[in-house]
Each structure stands twice: as structure tokens, then as C-alpha cells.
Amino acid sequence: MIKKGCSVELFLVIMGLELHFTAPCPKNCVCYPSPMTVSCQAQNLVSIPEGIPNSSERIFLQNNRITMLLRGQFNPFMVTLWIYSNNITYIDPMTFDGLYLLEELDLGDNRYLRSLASGTFHGLVKLHALHLYKCGLYALPDGIFNGLHNLQYLYLQDNQLEYLQDDIFMDLVNLSHLFLHGNKLWRLDQNTFRGLTTLDRLLLHQNNLQWVRRAFHDLKKLTTLFLFNNSLAELPGDALAQLGSLEFLRLNENPWECDCKARSLWDWFRRFRGSSSSVICESPKELQGRDLKALTKEDFRSCTGSESLHQTKTNTFTTSEKVSHKNHHHPHLTYEENEESELHSYNNLPVFPTESRPRHRQHGRNCSSNRHRYKTIKTGSTASKKNMIEVHKTYGKEYTSDFEQKTDIEATNPPRRKTKCTRKTTLQTPSGVQQANGIPPIHANLFFFWLVTLFAIIR
Template sequence: MQGFPGRGVSLLPLLLLLVLFRCPFTEPCPSSCSCAQPPLTVNCGSRGLQQVPRVTMAFPGEGASGPGAEVRLFLPHNRISELDAGSVPTGLTVLWLYSNNLTTVSPGALRGLARLEEVDLGDNPGLSSLSEDTFWGLVRLRSLQLPRCGLWSLPGGLFQGLSSLRYLSLQENHLSELPRGLFDDLSQLRHLFLHGNRIQALAADTFRGLRSLDRLLLHRNLLWEVEPTAFRGLVLLDTLFLFENRLRELPGLVFQPLASLRFLRLSGNPWACDCRALPLRRWFRTFAGASSALDCSEPPRLRGKDLRLLTPADFRGCQGIGASWRPEPGPGPGPRPGRVELPANWTEDTGLSEPPSKGQGKGQMGNYWPGDYDYGEGLSAPGLGRCEGQGCWRNAAGEGPGIFPFPVWALALLWDW
């Protein structure tokens, strides 16, 4: 083998270095998936996969290489039944496994994934239980989605150490109770979705630790009892949904800690509008936010009336009715305090999605009503399904280059040598 004429050094070593630094030794993009980088984004949605595909690292020197490089893995709408230890790369930041056939998340399956920020395991109805240490060590986790997973219970330490978590979705499972201390470490949590379960009671300090919580959805459960201090500590809570439960009464002090509350839905409960309703009626006289109607189910003479609008005459004979009850001002030209008429385009499930203008305060909500899935900030996956630029592979049939994305002329020179 000779170098170019007039030169004493062969170019072969240089070309070999080029190959080493431009070519992965194994295929970085799994078969039938689409990939892009940086960061390495692997999209394997709706491919009929029965197991998590092996993902290797990208090109050395490309900004997404080496052990622990950032990887986003999207695997929705497949047939994966198990998530085992070691099945995902250590640099994982996003993992979507919703709408699969998951029945098992092995202990340690997510261990060591300290960079993981988003996990979606929703819509896996066979995932009926989780081990207590499933999410331990995920100190950067910001979004955890577990809706419609068939969960019957939650270990008390399931969310231990998740101090960065901001969004937690547990709706439409089979949960009947919330263990004491379950949320103790979730000081940054903003949204907690628990609707559509079988929760029957809220004990004292159920939501202890959630000092940043903004939205709490508990509608469509089986709630019949709420302790007076169940919501203690939720000083930043803006939205509380308790509609369509089995509540007949609520303690007078139950909403006292909710100094920031603006949206409250209590409709669809069988309210008893006798003397038991008097403390709640008094609280509504001080509440200036938006609330839904509370239709009385008993006694018969008050059936169908709105509890919030009852007068002292309706509570005649109850202790505490007398001179201390001051008459309320007339309704005037707009909604009464504590009452917002629902807009024409309001829907039962999600409400409205248009937020109030900046600077609007209590009593100025207009037609806004928050929806079940109205996030304050998105955790979307930019580039999902797209493959743009030079740092891109597509391994789906007929798409893009294969495992040698370095210049073709380099292959030709090597062949000549």
C-alpha cells in the first residue's frame, strides 16, 4: 500500500480515524423505528412491538454520544407487556409506554435513571400494582402519568424522594384509599388528578406536603366523608373539583385553609340542606370565586334548591340562626358573590380551556372554567415523528441511510487502498 505520490505518509490511518468517529459500531436506531438527534429521539409508536427495543448510543463526537447520553424513547400503542431492569438506556429523559399491554414493571426497571424527567405508563389496564421502590431515585422526574392502569392500591412510599415532580395523573383507576404520607415528598407538585377512582374518604392531612399544589381533581369518586383538616396546607390551591360524589355534608372548616381557591365544583352530590348545611352555607357567604350549584336532595321542601342561596328562614330552628345572620345584598346587574353562571360552551367533562386574562382576580372569572387536562406548562416532545437535519436516521422500510452515515467517498477510498 502506498501513499499519494510525493508524500511519505499514508492516508489510511486518517481515514480509519474518520470511520471510528463517524460510524457507530452497532445500529443506533432500532428496526422499524424513526430516530433523530440531538438529543437522540427514538419514536417506535404503533409498531406492534412486544418488548422494549434495544437502543444504543449515537455517533461519538456528535453531542449525544457515550454512556448516559440524553435519550427520549416513545413506545405508545404497542404490545409490550413487561418493563424489565436494564431494558432502557441509562441516559433516558423521556419514556412513553402508554397504551401497551403492560402488566409488570419489574423492581429496579427504572433504577439509575437519574436524568429521567417524564414517564407515561397510562392506559395499561393490566398494570394492577406497583412495587414501592418503582420510582425511587428519579430526582429529576417532573411528570408521571398513570391513568387507567387498573391500579387497586398505592404503596405508602411510592412517591418517596420525587421532589421535582410537578404533574401526577392517577385518574380512572380503582383506588379506594390514599395512604397517609403518600404525598409527603411532593413539595413541587402542581397538578394532582385523582378523579374517576373509588375513594370513599379523605382523612386528616391527606394532602400533607403539597404546598405548591394548584389543581386537585377528585370528582367522580365515592366520597362520602371529608375530615375538617383534609385540605390543610393547600394554601396555593386554585382549583378543586369534588362533583359527582356521595357527599351529603361538609364540615364548616374544611375549606378554610384554601386561601387561594378560585374554582370549586361541588355539583352532583346528594346535599342535605338541613342544619348540617349551615356551616357550609356560611362559608359560601365569604367565598368570592367561581362555584357550581349545590342542589339540595333533602328535606323535601327544599329539594332542588341551591344550597348557596338558602335564607335564614330555610334554617329556622337551627342553632345559631338569629341576629348574627346578616341579610345579603341583592344580586345587582351581575352574578352574585360566590356564584358564576356557567357559559354556553361549558362542557361537563373538561369545562373551558381559555384562561382568564392576566390580572383577573376573584369574582372576575368571566366565562373561564378550568378543564381536567389544562396544564400550565407543557412537557411536549419536540421533534417527535420528525427527522430533520444531518443528525438523523430513519430505519423504517425505505427511509434514509443505514448504519454508515459517514461520507460515501470515504468508503471508495478505503476500497482503493
Template sequence: LEARLLVPAVRLLLASCWLLALLPPPAEPVCPEPCDCQQQQHLLCTNRGLRAVPKALEPHDILTYSLGGNFIANISAFDFHRLGMLQRLDLQYNRIRTLHPKAFERLGRLEELYLGNNLLAALTPGTLRPLAKLRILYVNANEIGYLSAASFAGLSSLVKLRLDGNALGSLGDATFAGLTNLLYLHLEANRIRWLSRNAFAGLGKLRFLDLSGNQQSSLRHPDTFRPLQLLSTLLLSGNNIQQLGKGLFQHLNSLAKLSLSGNRLDWLAPDAFAGLAALKELHLEGNLLSQLPPHLLQPLRNLEVLDLSHNRLLGFRPDAFVHLHKLRELSLQENALVTVSGDLFASSPSLYRLELDGNPWSCDCRLRGLKRWLGSWHSQGRLLTVFVQCRQPLALAGKYLDYLEDVQLLPPANGTSCSEELASPSPDYRGNSSFSPLAEKLSSLPSLSPMVASQNMVASVQEGGNQGIDSSLTTTGPSLLLSTRPLSPDPAWPRRAGKHYLVSSVSGTPPLVTDPCDFNKLFLYNLSVEAVSTNAVTVRWGVRPHRSPRLLGPVRFRILFDRFGAAVKFQRFVYIPEWSEPVATLQELHPDTPYLVCVEGVMGGRVCPVAPRDHCAGLVTLPKEGSGAASAVAGGARSLDQQLLTLVLLAVNALLLFLALAAWASRLVRKKVLGCRRRKAASPVHVRQMYSTRRPLRSMGTGVSADFSGFQSHRPPRSAVCALSEADLIEFPCERFMDSSAGGNSSARRLEDNLLQRFAD
């Protein structure tokens, strides 16, 4: 009875599974045909050539929708009305000309909207009002020419707004009044000529304002920036501003960066920067300034970066920078400076970058104070390299100030007293200078290539290095020494080197040198390459007699070398014993490789913190001899080895395949022989055939029971096991064939297997 009930239950279960398999899967969000979906929440339709917004079948859970880079011209009221969960919408780089006033009516959860680089001519009031949670809005690079206070109504959560690259001509009152949480406002690259007095009303939290690249000619009223109490960056570069009046920025107490570069400023009010106590960066480069009013920079006590380059400055008062105690970077390049006071920069102890190149410097006695100050700060490692290249007098033209002796700084031709050392402008100056010694210096450096340098190149690498080169010695600029053969030093070096002693012109006692930077400058000269091979190089340098100036204690040398162009310079160096010969051989180099080698002095275990750029040479090691033939032989050997290895592998594979076939054949023959022997010994053959393990079991129905009943009738009964014969491989319990329930269960299992096999097919 149990077996009869089990069979219909199994059939019912299989039928239920079959019906479930035929049912369609649950509905999922379907992407439009040209788009891609990611995690069923991000719809990507970027750069697909679309001319209209595609429709998603089940878009309820979409969070981001990217449609950039297509040809969409209009946005209708129904394009996004089913995307209630949308948080980010990208419509950049299309051809959108019109936005329906109700296009974003259902997007109450939208946080980012990108409409940049389209053809929008206006923002219709009320279009953006439903976007109460919008935080980022890009409307840049469109054709918007007018904004009203209603254009951004309802966007109280907006943090960043980009309106740059439009056609705005003016900003009226309270244009951004509703944007109470705005932090970043971009208005650059428009046509703004006029700013209303209350244009920025309501922007009390604004941190960044960019008005560069517009057409403003003046800033009229101080109240224009009054609401911006927390503003930290104000960019006004690239306008046509000609003057700065009194107290224009007096309300910007938090301003840290102010840029007025690229304007036409020729006059500044003495208190133009009043109230900017927190200012750290001031950019005034690229204007028409010829002088700075007294006390102009006095309020800027926290200033760290000041850029006055590319102006027409003729000079400075001695106290021009006296209040800038935190100044770190000062750029005065490309002006009309002829001379400055020696104490001009002494009040800025944090100064480490000073740019003075590109000025028509007159190297006379008025620059002695500047020279002493530069030498003192260089020796302490507090200042980067400063290029002060002489323009006048003609005898010193092209030389650098820090490599001149005090006795060479003669009184000027106009009779000015040297004791004054005032920063007075030259009366002969008639215009700005476009001469740049830094550009000339860099252009004179040759590129590293495997070439042979001539004997005359040694004379161009003097103790002046990248600084000053005596015009009486050579007319060429400084260059790196490139050599692949032995070079001998110029025999005139000892005689010429005598001109470069830096002896004080005030005191007759020779100075005592204790600083390694001074030692490098005063005693080292002419680093040259004498021998270059594939993996070694010999370098030699000169050391002047140390009778004057005097040295304190012994001195060692250190050779620094590294591959040319390495990201981190001089990770390898070699120490030379005290007072040994000024020659060293570097080994274990790579062949056919460019290297940069420098030498410096070590005094009392200390080295100069400034890189030894004055005593360096470049070289290229030789390639290996016969490298071409050796590489060809090595290549042939590698090719032969590969062919031999291939043949060996093929032979091994063939042997393994042969062994596998032999094993299979022997196994097959053995099975055949054993099968014949067993068939001869087995008497009930029909039982072996019915229950052979080589065939699938048949259905255990009523017919099976009948067969077994007939089979057991001519054999003696057994209680536990029905043994067929000694040759039978399988013994069956009697109860297995006599129990009807077991037959029923086996029949049910066979039916289930048949159904599963059917569905699997």
C-alpha cells in the same frame, strides 16, 4: 497588420465559447423519479406508493430523507449505506417487519429516527448501536413484545424515546441503562403488568414518564422509582391499581404532576404521598375512594390542583385541606357528599375554582357555614361560580344554596344538631349520584333564533337567573329571554320578589350593603325586553325597595351589551344616571343580529368583578322592512350600472384604436412623400442605397475601399469631411474609408455579429 491579427483572435474566442456551451453541466444530486428534492439536501418521498427504498444517484449531501406513508416492508443493509450525511430519517406509517442489523451502519450523524406505526415485532440487539448521535427515536405503534438491555445499546445521546402502543408485557432490570441523557419516555398503551425493581436504573435525568393505559394492578416496591430523582411528571392513569402502599413516591423529590385517575383505587395508605413536597397537580378522579385517610394530603404543601371527582367520597374531616395553602383548583363533583363543614376550604386563600356539583346535597342547617363562606368569597370576587344544588329536603329540591335564606335551612329530619355543622355523611345514602345540575342547566338554555317569546317566558327569568328558581313560581329551568315584540312584566313580580330577601337570621339589624356584588344579588331582578326594532331595543329591570337591607350611598346602573358569541364579552356599555327609572333604550344596533344584554349596579364607582349572569337577557333585532325588495332593486341598479360602464369602456377603447390607426397611417403617408422628394433630389443614389439606415451594414472589406476610391475620383478632395451632396443624410470622414485598419476592425465586428446570430438561432 493589427486588423489581420484581430480577426483570427476573435474567431478563436468565439470558437472557445461555442465549445464551452456544448459541454454538459456539472453533476448535481438527482432525485429518484417519484420523489422531490428541496435545496438539494432534503429528499421527500412521502405518500408515493413505494414498496422499496429508492436509490438516489448523488446522495452525498442529503440531510433529511422522508419515506413515510408508503408500503415498504423491509429495510436492507444497502438502502442507506451512501447517506453518510443524513440527520433525519422518517419511515413512519409503512409495513416494515424487519430491519437488517447493518441497515443504519453508515448513519453515524443521524439525529432523528422515526419508525412508528409499522409492524416491527422486535428490536434486534446492535441494530441501533451505530447511531451514536441519535437524539429522538420513535418506535411507537408497532408489535414489540420484549425489550432487553442490548436493544438500546450505544444510544447515549438519546433525549426522547417513544415505545407507546406496543405489546410490552413487562420491563426487566436495566432495560434503559444506557440511556443516560434520556428526558422523555413514553410507555403508555402497552400491556405492562409487571415492573422490575430496577427497570428504570440509569435514568437519572428523566423528566417525563408515561405509564398510563397499561394493566398494572399494584405498585409493589418503593425502589421502583428511586433512580428518577429529577422526574417532574408521572402518569399512571388508566391502569388497574387498587391500592397505594407506604412511601411509593418518597424518592421523587422533584415530582410536580402525578396522575392516578381512572384506576380502581379504594384504599390509600396515610403516607402514600410522603416525599412529594414539590407536587403541584394530583389527579385521583375516576376511582372508588369513599374517604381520605387522616393527614394524607399533609406533605403536599405546594399543591395547586387537586381532582377528586367521580369517586364515592362521603365526607371530609374538618382539617382535610388545612395544609393546602396554595390550592387554586379543587374538584369534588360527582361524589356522594351530603354536607360539609363551613370551614373546610377556608384554609386555602388562593382557591378560585371549586366544583361541587353532582352531589346529593342536603340543604339543612349544616350547610349554613358553607353558605356564608361562599357568599363572602363571591362578594370579594375571589371565587368562580359554585353550584350547590339541593337534593334534600323535597321542598328545596332543585334550588341552589347561595339563593336560599338561612331561615330556610332547617334541622335535618334525623335530629342532628345544627350547632355542630359537621361534615357527617347521610346514613340513607346507598350509592353514587349521577345527577348533574350543570348539565341540566345547560340543556335548558334555548338557542338564539329569531323567534317570539311568550308572555310566560318572563316568569322564567327571575332574579335567580342561572342559580335558584323558586319552584312555587315556575317549573321550567332558567332560560334566556328572546323577544321580537314588546313584553310586559308579570304583575306578580313585586309580591314574589319579597321571598328572596337575604336577611340574617342571627341578628335583627338589617345588614348594610356596600359591595356591588351583594347589591346585584339582593336588589336587582327581572331584566326583560320590552321593545325590539331593527336598530334599537328597550330593556327594563326591577329594583326592590332598599329599606332592608340598607344601602350606603347612591347607586347607578350600567347596561352591558354585545353580539351573542363574541370572543371578548361586553366591550360596549351604557351608564344610567343615579336613581333614575330602571329602563334604558339601546340604539345603533345591527338589524337581524342576536345580542346579549345584562344589567349591574355601580356603587361608589365600583362594579362586581363577577360577570352579571343572573340579570341577562338575549334578543334578536328585527330585519329591515322590505329588505328583499330593496336588495332586488339595488341589485338591478348595480347590474344596469355595470352594463353602462362596460359600453362606455368599449367605446373609449374603439376611439383610442381608431386614433392610433390614423396616426400610423398618416406617418406612413408622410414617409412615402418625403422619400419620393429625397430620391428626386439625391444624385449619388448608389451611396444612399449602400449606407441607408434602413438596412444592416454590409461587411467592410477590401471591396468597400475600392468602391469608395472609385466614388471619390470624380469629386474634389476634402480634408476633413467627404460631403456627398446637400441631399445626403449621412456625411462620412475621409479617414474612415481610407484607413485600412478601420476596415479591418469593422470586418471583425461584422464576423463576430454573424457568429453570435448563428448561435442565437
């Protein structure tokens, strides 16, 4: 016979419940089982709530007024943490220490954060997506991304970044998407993107870029490059020569000088078989308003080989020149100033590719898909619909994205990946009080009513 002390546990197992789901839910939060989820969004919380069950795998704290993140506030079983759109000003460097299972961390839209310690994300060996958009960041400390070998999506857009030091992304050997648009970057050096051999999309539009050296030499898998709305007057053709997989290129809204220094870029376009925006000449006067791509050899009849070589040399700086240029600023173009600019539409947006083993580069295993992992709308954005279209359905939230834009680019279908990839388990996202996996939220009163009824039956 089964002992009475064991009958309660057996009854709960038969009913599909587990004992650890009976842990109390934090005040003003809603909890879901399987996987254990705690949703405390939009509750005007000023700190991390107490009483979060230790077994929680997903914690949603977005749209509150939380100001600090400290060590010991999160459990080591956590897989997903959303804490975007708060008032975070300080993150203890040990806040995420020991969270070896964490896969997605969204700290975006914390506009007063402004700085991070170099070791903040160390040890997050399974992290796939890191969101640091709209955090007021002025700089990235050396080594901040060290050890993040499984990171595939990095969101750094809409900050105040002016400069990216060499090898800052060196450890991100599986990164496929890098978003850097809407910052104040003014130059890209030869080793800025070194090591990003699996990168698929690089967005650098709406910065202050004036000089681009051979920054793209490792990006042999890159299919999408956005450089529109910068301050580029020239771009050497050899800066793009290594982009053998490039399919979509946007260079419009730059003050292009179509003199002899533009000859190498014109030559590169003659060999390029992908889709690109227009490259409208601003000077010289006789070519003003014409598209560089539509020029002919006759337009460069007075150019010599030495002038083309001069183009590359003018983009080479000494260390002292780097320091002097670092403090040089150009007016940053806002979204309002570019409402009427042509935009390009991407209907097929990615989901997480297959997890790759740390420290092993797997060329070509960028398993992007057209399916959306989540279908809930991310709130808390203050951007105007006219300026940024919220259509980027990625990882459970619709991010303000510049992918869906209208331009004169002809969209083409990306080539199929030949390598088969095993998809990750889909994480269903609660929206407010949305039920998880069809199981209603746990209510303490109903649970105790079941227990009382069960004991009455046993007796």
C-alpha cells in the same frame, strides 16, 4: 497535515454529524439525532426491542403489546420514556434504577398492571411528570412516591383506588397538579394531602366520596378543586377554610342535604369570592331543587350553634370505624351516566414549571403557563368523545381531560405569578415518523454511501 485516519471524523463534524449517531436503529423503529430519539410506536412489539442506542435520550414505545419491564432494559441517559397503551402486567422494582436524568415517565393506559412495588420509582430525582392513569391500580403502596422532590404532575385518574393512606404524597413538595378523578375513593382524611403546599389543581370528581375531613389544610396555593359527581351529602365549611387561593370550585352532582348541618358551608360561600358551580339541595323536601348558595338566613332560622358543631363531629372516625367504612361501597357513577352533566371549560392549560431544588419547598413558584409543550395527539384511548374531551395538550399528548367542561362557573383569569421563572428547554415530540429538529432519520445505506464516497476522494 491532517492524517487520513482523522479526516473522516473531521468531515463528519463539518457535516454536522457525530459518530455516536451512526449506531444502528432497532428493527421496525425510527431514530433521530439531536437529541438522540428512538421511536418504535405502534409496531406490535411484545417486548422492549434490542439494539436501542446507549446514547438515547427519548424513547417512544406507546401503542404496542409489551407485557413486562425488566431491569437493564433502559440506559442511564434517558430523559423521556413513553410506554403508554401497552399490555404491561409486571414492572420489576429495579427497572428504573439508575435513571437519574429521567424527567417524564408515561406508563398510562396499561389496564392490567394493577399493582406496583413501593420502590419502583425511587431514585428518579429529576422526574417532573409521572403518568399512571388507567392502570387498574387498586391501591398505592406506602412510600411509592418517596424522594420524588421534583415531581410536578401526577396522573392517577381512572384507576380503582378506594383509599389513600396518610402522608402518601408527603415528599412531593413541588407537586402542582394532582389528578385523582374517576377512581372509587370514598373518604379523605386530615393527613391525606399533607405536605402539598405548592399544589395548584386537585381533581377529585367522579369518585364515591362521602366524607371529607379537614383534608385540605396544607393546600394554601390551591386554585382549582373539583368535587363534583360524588356522594357528598355534607361538607363542613372549615374543610374549605384554609383554601385562601381558591378560584374555581365544583360541587355539583352531589346529594346535598341542606339542613342545619349545611349552615357552615353556606356561611363559607358568603365569604368566597371565586367561581363555583351550583350546590343543588336534595333534601329536606321543602328546599329540594334550590341552590344552597341562594338560601337565606331565614331558611336556617331553626338552627342552633350546637347543630353546626355536630356537622364536624359526624365526620370524625376512630381507627376501628375507618376499617369498617373502608369496605363500604357505593355505586360508581360512570361517564355514560353523566353525559348531560354541566361541564366547565379551561382554555389555559399548564406546562412544566421551573425545576425546583429537591428538599427545598419554594412556596408560590408554581410557574404554570398557557403555552403547550407539544402538539401531537395521543392515541390509544378507548373513551367516547361524548364522555371525555381530548383537549388537554400537555407534554406532547392530548390527554383525556375533564378540564374542558361546560358548567355554570364563570371563568376568571388566574392571577399573575409575581415570581419570575426560567423556562425549561422545550422537547419537540416526534409523531410517527416526524422529523426531529429538521434533521431526517438516519438511514444506514445512505451513511455508508457517504463513507465510500469520502474514502474515494481521499484516495
